[in-house]
Amino acid sequence: MPADQVSRTPRIARNTVIDASKLNLTFETNDGPVHALRDVDLKVEAGEFVSFIGPSGCGKTTFLRVMADLEQPTSGQILVNGVLPEVARRNRAYGYVFQAAGLYPWRTIGGNIRLPLEIMGMPKAVQAQKVQEVLELVDLAGFEKKYPWQLSGGMQQRASIARALAFEAGILLMDEPFGALDEIVRDHLNEQLLALWARTQKTICFVTHSIPEAVYLSTKIVVMSPRPGRITDVIDSPLPRERPLDIRDSPEFLEIAHRVREGLRAGHAYD
Amino acid sequence: MRNILPVLTVILALLVVWYAAAFQLNKQWALDMAARQDRVMTTQQLIADTWAQDKPKLPAPHQVAVELWETVALKNVTSRRSLVYHAWVTLSATLAGFGLGTLLGTLLAVGIVYSRVMDLSVMPWVIASQTIPILAIAPMIIVVLNAIGISGLLPKAMISMYLSFFPVVVGMVKGLRSPSQMELDQMCTWNASGVQEFIKLRLPASMPYLFASLKIAMAASLVGAIVGELPTGAVAGLGARLLAGSYYGQTIQIWSALFMAAAVAAAAVGIIGIVQRATLKRMGLDR
Numbered sequence: 001m002p003a004d005q006v007s008r009t010p011r012i013a014r015n016t017v018i019d020a021s022k023l024n025l026t027f028e029t030n031d032g033p034v035h036a037l038r039d040v041d042l043k044v045e046a047g048e049f050v051s052f053i054g055p056s057g058c059g060k061t062t063f064l065r066v067m068a069d070l071e072q073p074t075s076g077q078i079l080v081n082g083v084l085p086e087v088a089r090r091n092r093a094y095g096y097v098f099q100a101a102g103l104y105p106w107r108t109i110g111g112n113i114r115l116p117l118e119i120m121g122m123p124k125a126v127q128a129q130k131v132q133e134v135l136e137l138v139d140l141a142g143f144e145k146k147y148p149w150q151l152s153g154g155m156q157q158r159a160s161i162a163r164a165l166a167f168e169a170g171i172l173l174m175d176e177p178f179g180a181l182d183e184i185v186r187d188h189l190n191e192q193l194l195a196l197w198a199r200t201q202k203t204i205c206f207v208t209h210s211i212p213e214a215v216y217l218s219t220k221i222v223v224m225s226p227r228p229g230r231i232t233d234v235i236d237s238p239l240p241r242e243r244p245l246d247i248r249d250s251p252e253f254l255e256i257a258h259r260v261r262e263g264l265r266a267g268h269a270y271d
Numbered sequence: 272m273r274n275i276l277p278v279l280t281v282i283l284a285l286l287v288v289w290y291a292a293a294f295q296l297n298k299q300w301a302l303d304m305a306a307r308q309d310r311v312m313t314t315q316q317l318i319a320d321t322w323a324q325d326k327p328k329l330p331a332p333h334q335v336a337v338e339l340w341e342t343v344a345l346k347n348v349t350s351r352r353s354l355v356y357h358a359w360v361t362l363s364a365t366l367a368g369f370g371l372g373t374l375l376g377t378l379l380a381v382g383i384v385y386s387r388v389m390d391l392s393v394m395p396w397v398i399a400s401q402t403i404p405i406l407a408i409a410p411m412i413i414v415v416l417n418a419i420g421i422s423g424l425l426p427k428a429m430i431s432m433y434l435s436f437f438p439v440v441v442g443m444v445k446g447l448r449s450p451s452q453m454e455l456d457q458m459c460t461w462n463a464s465g466v467q468e469f470i471k472l473r474l475p476a477s478m479p480y481l482f483a484s485l486k487i488a489m490a491a492s493l494v495g496a497i498v499g500e501l502p503t504g505a506v507a508g509l510g511a512r513l514l515a516g517s518y519y520g521q522t523i524q525i526w527s528a529l530f531m532a533a534a535v536a537a538a539a540v541g542i543i544g545i546v547q548r549a550t551l552k553r554m555g556l557d558r
Contacts, residue, residue: 068460069459070456070459070460089459089460089462090462092461092462094460095460096456096457096460098453098456098457099453100453102451102453102454102457104454104472104475104476105555105556106475106476106478106554106555106556107555115461115471116461118471119458119461119462119463119467119471120461120462147555149555167461
């Protein structure tokens, strides 16, 4: 694979953030090989909000983890910011938000957000300033000295997003970040996430299994299906970037949701 | 204050059982003595006698209390007759062994967590080491170390260490492995080094486990130090007091040494508890 040469020379257009071609990933298990990803081709442009939707086992989380260099593809090529995921990770090109908030119970909210900054060796004054900035960004100003257990689940997840934003990576990878939260909190956080995206101009890759969430948030929806994990449909959303919550009752919204649902159903017809 | 009634009730019940047992066990001796001297005792005299013998099979609580009072409060602490002196001799070996054991246990745990080879090779030996009765190898340790010119506190501390490193290894291995895969992945996404991962994640995550282990290790250390004093006929220490007491049938002395050992263990474990609470509170883990 000529990837070694490619890795340090951004050959692709500058505004392509994720570029995957013929990506395959096979896990060897006791029950034989599992095709987590088969022939995945996808381009994500800078500033896009891309949702990955599909039933469990369709490889959407695996794909996100490949972007983050947490899994290695078996074959095919993927570039993040024009370089290999490993290089992108070393450059701290992305922030990753996991399913659970994953805040350290022995650190305050401020301390948790500071953690990646400490690891990256930023000066103390810069750390303090960044913490303030992102806390305001996620609407948690004043909670710096609180411990995680003193916050609700939704607030913890917001703190976790703040932590991923703190070191100013251009890409935000989010793996079902609101999956464990109730519908009302979820709506609220979705709205806030859109506002945050508009303000920070980041590229967001967002894994979800909720159709309304995917349609409401995304400029591009990637529909995936399992066994083997593959992309069955890529929908460019015609919805405007400004999206009030009640856009979800508009005919355009329902039309996209319908198309996503059809895509998911088609994927299931294989087995 | 609500708890005081049940606590006192339990203590009272124990005392009643103890006095009854003392009467029962010491009765025969009193009756034999009376028979030999050809005198008749009233029940009252018999009871009084069983609770006031010089070398009873089981001393009554107040006899132990008086002995404790005389050897703790009324003797100069530097005197060989002071129980405080003996307790300190044992405690110093205990603390040295506890420190060494904690250090050894932590180092082994780090090795086991980070090296698969050590996990497979060292862990079975760690477990095997604890299946050997300490009483069997304590004399050998003392004799071997004595042969190479090491005597006094260190051999006893080694035996304490032998007993106390085990709970620390087990607890720290568990603690250092307690971070979830997600937390480790998280560290990876921040491109953290192995040292950063250890200091910022694994070590703090292991603290609650460490403190649980330290309490067990402290109690084991004290047992180790006392056992270390037994086989050599040591002249000082709580173990020496137990040994001397059993040579000369000084049951009161044995019991007071036992109580002293219990008090020392309780105090040491209590101090760890205080440190634990303070540390975990500072870490926000104390709710």
